[in-house]
Amino acid sequence: MAVLGWCALLSFLSLGVAQLNNSATYTNPVFNTGADPWVIRHEGYYYMTYTTATNITILRSSVLTDWSNAMVKLAFQPPEGRNFSTDLWAPELHLIDDNWYIIFTADPNFDQPPPETEMFCDYNCPAVNHRMYVLQGSTSDPWTSNYTMKGGLDTYDQFAIDGTYFRHETGLYHIYSCWYRQYDGWPANLCITKMSDPWTVTSNFTERQIISVPSNPWERTPYGRMVNDRLASNEAPQQLTNPETGQQFLIYSAARSDNRNYCLGQLELLGEDPMNPSDWKKNNDGCVFYQNPMEKAYGVGHASFTTSPDGSENWIVYHGMLNPYSGWSARDIRAQRFTWNGDGSPKFPRPGYGPYQVPSGQNSSMMMFV
Numbered sequence: 145m146a147v148l149g150w151c152a153l154l155s156f157l158s159l160g161v162a163q164l165n166n167s168a169t170y171t172n173p174v175f176n177t178g179a180d181p182w183v184i185r186h187e188g189y190y191y192m193t194y195t196t197a198t199n200i201t202i203l204r205s206s207v208l209t210d211w212s213n214a215m216v217k218l219a220f221q222p223p224e225g226r227n228f229s230t231d232l233w234a235p236e237l238h239l240i241d242d243n244w245y246i247i248f249t250a251d252p253n254f255d256q257p258p259p260e261t262e263m264f265c266d267y268n269c270p271a272v273n274h275r276m277y278v279l280q281g282s283t284s285d286p287w288t289s290n291y292t293m294k295g296g297l298d299t300y301d302q303f304a305i306d307g308t309y310f311r312h313e314t315g316l317y318h319i320y321s322c323w324y325r326q327y328d329g330w331p332a333n334l335c336i337t338k339m340s341d342p343w344t345v346t347s348n349f350t351e352r353q354i355i356s357v358p359s360n361p362w363e364r365t366p367y368g369r370m371v372n373d374r375l376a377s378n379e380a381p382q383q384l385t386n387p388e389t390g391q392q393f394l395i396y397s398a399a400r401s402d403n404r405n406y407c408l409g410q411l412e413l414l415g416e417d418p419m420n421p422s423d424w425k426k427n428n429d430g431c432v433f434y435q436n437p438m439e440k441a442y443g444v445g446h447a448s449f450t451t452s453p454d455g456s457e458n459w460i461v462y463h464g465m466l467n468p469y470s471g472w473s474a475r476d477i478r479a480q481r482f483t484w485n486g487d488g489s490p491k492f493p494r495p496g497y498g499p500y501q502v503p504s505g506q507n508s509s510m511m512m513f514v
């Protein structure tokens with residue numbers, strides 16, 4: 145009895161120390177199912193959206209590093225028979241002017257184009273009817289809000305997936321994965337258009353600008369394919385602002401999401417006008433975050449960015465695969481801390497499983513008892 149008592153006291157004491165010096169750890173994945181994670185920290189909670197394909201689900205957790213006990217909210221169940229009824233992908237939850245918006249990709253009837261459509265495509269184009277949509281929350285609280293459809297985003301009746309908002313002193317922009325023409329199929333590029341509010345695009349088709357194309361070998365699948373553009377893609381763009389310098393980055397995913405080579409690429413806005421392609425500078429040297437075979441971390445991409453509970457650390461939330469052979473179903477959701485390089489660009493870690501130290505301000509007691 146006495147020995148057991150001492151053991152209990154000792155583990156209690158070491159837990160207390162762990163809380164004081166924040167030595168608690170976590171391992172990846174932080175959520176076992178899902179892909180295309182998007183996380184935002186708001187008033188003491190983390191909120192996550194991800195691809196369920198059939199609906200839009202929001203998770204709420206007090207910790208970034210374990211979502212297995214998160215609260216679950218069904219934010220949107222699409223009606224049948226509409227252009228946004230199936231394949232709901234990559235939802236993101238944004239707070240803009242005190243309203244919450246969910247921007248997401250969807251298509252009608254699993255987007256199986258009939259032969260009369262398919263024949264126009266250069267190779268194949270199963271995503272020909274994918275478009276972007278926006279829901280608006282009813283209150284300033286993301287959890288209790290009811291979300292209603294505001295409408296589709298104008299992408300000129302062309303392929304559009306993985307759209308996000310880009311905020312800039314000159315206004316609000318929609319950046320998304322796009323084709324050059326309606327029936328291209330490939331390559332998937334990054335396009336930008338100007339918005340007057342979170343559901344209204346004001347650029348016409350001529351004004352739409354392409355700010356990145358998958359021209360580097362590491363943006364193409366299989367690696368370096370140049371005979372055609374099949375499986376060459378830039379997608380999942382995310383705004384990332386360096387809080388010290390104010391530098392504006394656009395981190396996107398490159399190559400193909402169903403295999404080990406999927407990775408993150410980087411653009412930086414060096415000029416004043418996001419609508420001017422030459423104001424963007426692409427890092428052509430290679431992926432800035434990519435597979436780590438030593439740790440069996442493959443196909444890492446589709447990232448979003450948040451901060452530790454105390455706001456002092458930057459964190460990347462992304463999906464990856466332990467098994468690189470079985471495609472999309474192998475993806476799970478991971479999180480790691482990142483820092484900044486001397487030139488102000490993000491310094492991403494090598495992806496892996498940990499154990500890693502929990503985010504600064506995250507109580508170890510919460511991890512162990514809640």
Ligand SMILES: *[C@@H]1O[C@H](CO)[C@@H](O)[C@H](O)[C@H]1NC(C)=O
Pocket residue numbers: 158161162165166167
């Ligand atoms: C934190 O406390 C643990 C448990 O006592 C110890 O092993 C670890 O070295 C400490 N870490 C730091 C950074 O002080």
Ligand SMILES: *[C@@H]1O[C@H](CO)[C@@H](O)[C@H](O)[C@H]1NC(C)=O
Pocket residue numbers: 196197198199200201218
């Ligand atoms: C949302 O979709 C997922 C995937 O189909 C499903 O597992 C889940 O039960 C759905 N949620 C609700 C509340 O219907």
Ligand SMILES: *[C@@H]1O[C@H](CO)[C@@H](O)[C@H](O)[C@H]1NC(C)=O
Pocket residue numbers: 227273301
């Ligand atoms: C549904 O999608 C088709 C193909 O993109 C488009 O032509 C049509 O206008 C859309 N319908 C509505 C109601 O938006």
Ligand SMILES: *[C@@H]1O[C@H](CO)[C@@H](O)[C@H](O)[C@H]1NC(C)=O
Pocket residue numbers: 282283288289290
């Ligand atoms: C959301 O809708 C439900 C059902 O109509 C309603 O009971 C609830 O009060 C609404 N919540 C908010 C925050 O408007």
Ligand SMILES: *[C@@H]1O[C@H](CO)[C@@H](O)[C@H](O)[C@H]1NC(C)=O
Pocket residue numbers: 348349350351
């Ligand atoms: C698109 O907008 C530009 C600039 O406002 C204008 O000059 C052009 O005529 C417009 N094009 C179309 C097709 O409406």
Ligand SMILES: *[C@@H]1O[C@H](CO)[C@@H](O)[C@H](O)[C@H]1NC(C)=O
Pocket residue numbers: 453505506507
């Ligand atoms: C961690 O615990 C302390 C002390 O109980 C509390 O003040 C703080 O709010 C907690 N932090 C988080 C992120 O819950």
